Amino acid sequence: MPAIHPLKKLFSYASIYQRDFRLAALYSTLNKFFDILPEVLIGIAVDVVVNGDKSFLAKKVLGGVGITDTWHQLIFLGVLNVLIWGGESWFEYLLALKWRKLAQNLQHDLRVDTYSHVQRLDLAYFENQRTGNLMSILNEDINQMERFLNGGANQIIQVICSSVMVSAVFFALQPSLAVISLLPVPAILFGAFWFQKRLAPRYAEVREAAGDVSALLNNNLLGLATIKAFATENVEAQHISQASDAYRDANARAIAISAAITPVIRMAILAGFTATLVYGGWLTLHGELAVGAYSVLVFLTQRLLWPLTALADVADMYQRSMSAIDRAMNLLNTPINISYEGAHLTISSVKGELRFDQVNFAYAESPTIKNMSFNIQAGKTVAFVGSTGSGKSTLVKLLLRFYSAQSGKILLDNQVIDDINLQDLRRAIGYVAQDSFLTDGTIAENIAYGVVGASEEAIAEAARAAEATEFIQKLPLGFATRIGERGQKLSGGQRQRLALARAILKNPPILILDEATSAVDNETEAAIQRSLDVVSRNRTTIVIAHRLSTVRHADCIYLLEGGEIVESGSHEQLVVLNGGYAALWRLQTGEKTQGEKV
Numbered sequence: 001m002p003a004i005h006p007l008k009k010l011f012s013y014a015s016i017y018q019r020d021f022r023l024a025a026l027y028s029t030l031n032k033f034f035d036i037l038p039e040v041l042i043g044i045a046v047d048v049v050v051n052g053d054k055s056f057l058a059k060k061v062l063g064g065v066g067i068t069d070t071w072h073q074l075i076f077l078g079v080l081n082v083l084i085w086g087g088e089s090w091f092e093y094l095l096a097l098k099w100r101k102l103a104q105n106l107q108h109d110l111r112v113d114t115y116s117h118v119q120r121l122d123l124a125y126f127e128n129q130r131t132g133n134l135m136s137i138l139n140e141d142i143n144q145m146e147r148f149l150n151g152g153a154n155q156i157i158q159v160i161c162s163s164v165m166v167s168a169v170f171f172a173l174q175p176s177l178a179v180i181s182l183l184p185v186p187a188i189l190f191g192a193f194w195f196q197k198r199l200a201p202r203y204a205e206v207r208e209a210a211g212d213v214s215a216l217l218n219n220n221l222l223g224l225a226t227i228k229a230f231a232t233e234n235v236e237a238q239h240i241s242q243a244s245d246a247y248r249d250a251n252a253r254a255i256a257i258s259a260a261i262t263p264v265i266r267m268a269i270l271a272g273f274t275a276t277l278v279y280g281g282w283l284t285l286h287g288e289l290a291v292g293a294y295s296v297l298v299f300l301t302q303r304l305l306w307p308l309t310a311l312a313d314v315a316d317m318y319q320r321s322m323s324a325i326d327r328a329m330n331l332l333n334t335p336i337n338i339s340y341e342g343a344h345l346t347i348s349s350v351k352g353e354l355r356f357d358q359v360n361f362a363y364a365e366s367p368t369i370k371n372m373s374f375n376i377q378a379g380k381t382v383a384f385v386g387s388t389g390s391g392k393s394t395l396v397k398l399l400l401r402f403y404s405a406q407s408g409k410i411l412l413d414n415q416v417i418d419d420i421n422l423q424d425l426r427r428a429i430g431y432v433a434q435d436s437f438l439t440d441g442t443i444a445e446n447i448a449y450g451v452v453g454a455s456e457e458a459i460a461e462a463a464r465a466a467e468a469t470e471f472i473q474k475l476p477l478g479f480a481t482r483i484g485e486r487g488q489k490l491s492g493g494q495r496q497r498l499a500l501a502r503a504i505l506k507n508p509p510i511l512i513l514d515e516a517t518s519a520v521d522n523e524t525e526a527a528i529q530r531s532l533d534v535v536s537r538n539r540t541t542i543v544i545a546h547r548l549s550t551v552r553h554a555d556c557i558y559l560l561e562g563g564e565i566v567e568s569g570s571h572e573q574l575v576v577l578n579g580g581y582a583a584l585w586r587l588q589t590g591e592k593t594q595g596e597k598v
Contacts, residue, residue, distance in 0.1 A: 005322075006323075006325040006329060007322065007325070009329040010145070013329065014106055014109075017105065017106060020102045020105075023098055024098040024099045024153070027091050027094040027095035027098055028095045028099075028157040028158055028161070029157065029158075030091045031091035031094075032157075032161040034087040034091060035088050036165055036166060036169075037084045038085070041077055041081055041084065099149060099150060099154050100150055102149060103147075103148075103149035104146065106146070107145065110332070111139075111142050113332060114137070114328060114331055115138055117331070117332050117334070117336070118134065118138075120340060121336060122337050122404070123402045124337070124363075124403060125334065127363075130211070130215035130218075131215065131218050132211065132214035133211035133215045136214040136215070137327050137328055137331050138328075140324070141207065141325070141328050144320055144321050144325075145321055145324055147317065147321070148317055148318065151317070152314055152317040152318055155314045156318070159314070198257055199254060199257055199258060199319040202253050203320050204323045206247070206250045206323070207324055207327055208250075209243075209246050209251075212243050212247070213243045216239060216240060220236050220240070276298055277298060280294050280298065281294065338404055339418075339422070340421065340423060341422075342418070342420045342421040343421060344421050345420050345421060346424075347427060350413060350428045351509065352413070352539065353412070353413050354375070354376040354510070355374070355376070356372050356374050356409075356410055357373055357408055357411065358372070358408040359405045359408035360405060360406050360407045360408055361394060361403065367563055368389075368394050368563050369391050369394055369395065369398070370562070371408070371564070372395070372564070372565065373408075374558065374565060376540060376542070377540075378509075379538050379539060380540060380556070381536050381540075381541040381554045381555050382541070382542055382554055383542075383544075383550075383554040383556070383557045383558070384557075384560055385544075385546070385548060385559055385560070385584065387561065390561055390562065391563040391564075392514075392544045393514055393515070394563075395544075396514050396542065398410060399512070400426060400431065401422055401426075412428070427508070428510055429510045430506045430507075430508035431503065432499045432500055432502075432503050432511075432513045433499070433514045433515070436496065436498075436499035437486070438486055438495060438498065438499070440486075441483070442479065442480050442481060442482050443472055443475065443478070443479045443481050444456070444459050444480065446498050447459050447479075447501045448502075451505050454505060459479065459501075459505060460479070462501040463497075465534060466497045466504055467531055468497035468500075500513075503535075504531075508539075510541075510542070511536060511539055511540070512541075512544075513541070513543045515544055529550055547588065548571075548581075548584060548588055548589075551571070553571070555570070556569065557569065557574060557581065559574070559581045566579075566580060
């Protein structure tokens with residue numbers, strides 16, 4: 001199947017702006033029409049001065065107005081000149097207004113739609129993507145499209161229009177000269193397209209190299225503390241230098257071709273202009289071409305051919321834009337593998353009973369979850385423990401439908417979650433991760449994240465329940481204190497308390513804590529645990545943990561190994577069982593279990 005041209009993709013996407021495209025193209029055409037008329041007026045003025053009452057204007061044929069007085073002819077040309085320049089300026093204003101507004105609107109729509117689409121892609125897509133590369137598409141590539149619509153589209157239309165209009169005048173005045181003078185035009189156009197075809201893959205390389213630089217910069221800025229801690233500033237600076245070199249080299253390969261376009265076109269223009277100047281002059285000297293007509297053709301040859309030198313810049317801008325548009329449209333057209341559609345669910349109707357029925361899942365070839373089956377009663381607290389890679393966090397990701405199970409079913413209140421509207425499902429679940437996302441906003445804004453219109457009282461109550469009030473009150477502006485990007489002005493424990501307060505304010509029927517206390521100190525862990533003891537009452541709560549001290553009071557604890565449940569029961573039952581869980585408990589606490597020698 002042949003690839004769809006990026007411009008066709010863009011026009012298909014921008015179907016609601018078809019009228020704006022047509023108007024912008026019309027304004028560009030009319031502007032170019034008025035733009036070439038002054039050259040025609042120059043030729044008519046020369047004709048008036050040379051021929052007087054026998055000039056073109058004195059005749060009432062072929063458009064002549066029958067003004068025999070030479071002075072009146074010049075007055076008429078002056079008035080006409082003002083009208084022409086006024087028309088050219090007016091349509092210059094209209095085309096700039098329309099193209100720029102169209103560019104801004106389309107840029108806005110494409111960025112918002114593409115970002116919204118990216119948010120709906122499943123997490124599996126991002127495993128093979130770099131954040132910086134996506135940032136490059138959403139920012140620089142879409143900006144490149146906007147720059148093309150701002151100026152490049154108008155230039156292309158006007159080059160075509162000037163070619164058609166000037167050619168018409170040439171053939172009307174002197175067909176034989178027109179044929180000779182316009183011979184370079186096909187060569188110029190062919191050369192421009194020849195160069196453009198060879199620029200396409202090179203600018204695709206440029207855009208990819210730009211994405212690599214953006215990805216590396218984004219990664220390094222997020223990990224700046226680690227870079228400083230390991231004193232690897234010079235190493236990372238070298239990595240940036242290498243990526244930037246690759247970007248520079250890709251640009252250099254493109255420039256090597258794009259820089260050659262203008263000189264080649266100038267040589268073709270020289271041939272056309274010389275033909276008009278010499279052959280047209282010979283025809284005039286032999287009485288086969290009027291002096292005024294000769295003047296028109298000389299000026300029009302320059303007006304026609306010289307703007308074609310802009311084809312170099314236009315072709316360069318066009319190809320950069322096509323590569324950028326192609327990347328943006330391909331991202332926008334990436335298929336969404338997990339459907340958002342389904343039966344709607346009201347939070348108040350959710351009881352919170354969960355069941356995994358023979359669930360299997362693998363990130364690659366090696367299975368992560370194997371025939372997993374268990375039932376969580378509504379309002380109960382269950383915990384999943386086990387070594388790294390045992391599948392604990394994957395269960396949560398499947399429940400939130402970040403991924404879809406390859407086989408088996410997950411049910412909420414006896415309804416398969418794949419059949420539930422995805423947004424409704426996630427609204428029914430409060431999720432606190434080990435590294436929760438915090439915005440560059442205030443304390444209050446972060447606690448109220450996802451809860452539209454939350455009152456100050458409700459926010460304060462959620463903070464109190466998460467035992468976050470004490471540290472919040474010590475901040476300069478309390479709840480109005482801004483916490484920096486990703487909450488970098490707060491400690492790890494403070495960030496986790498805010499994340500817990502956010503989940504408490506949401507008041508979901510199901511609460512998930514995924515290693516929520518693994519990176520905090522003992523005091524913070526104890527505070528969070530006290531909060532959980534309160535908020536988990538009459539609420540289905542799932543706790544993923546390495547620290548067994550945080551799950552010992554759960555109604556049921558599941559020990560996972562290799563994606564399978566190997567033990568289950570209460571803390572006391574599992575300790576008495578003296579199996580894998582008991583061994584972990586001894587390892588973490590140093591306590592002796594029943595039957596073990598002191």
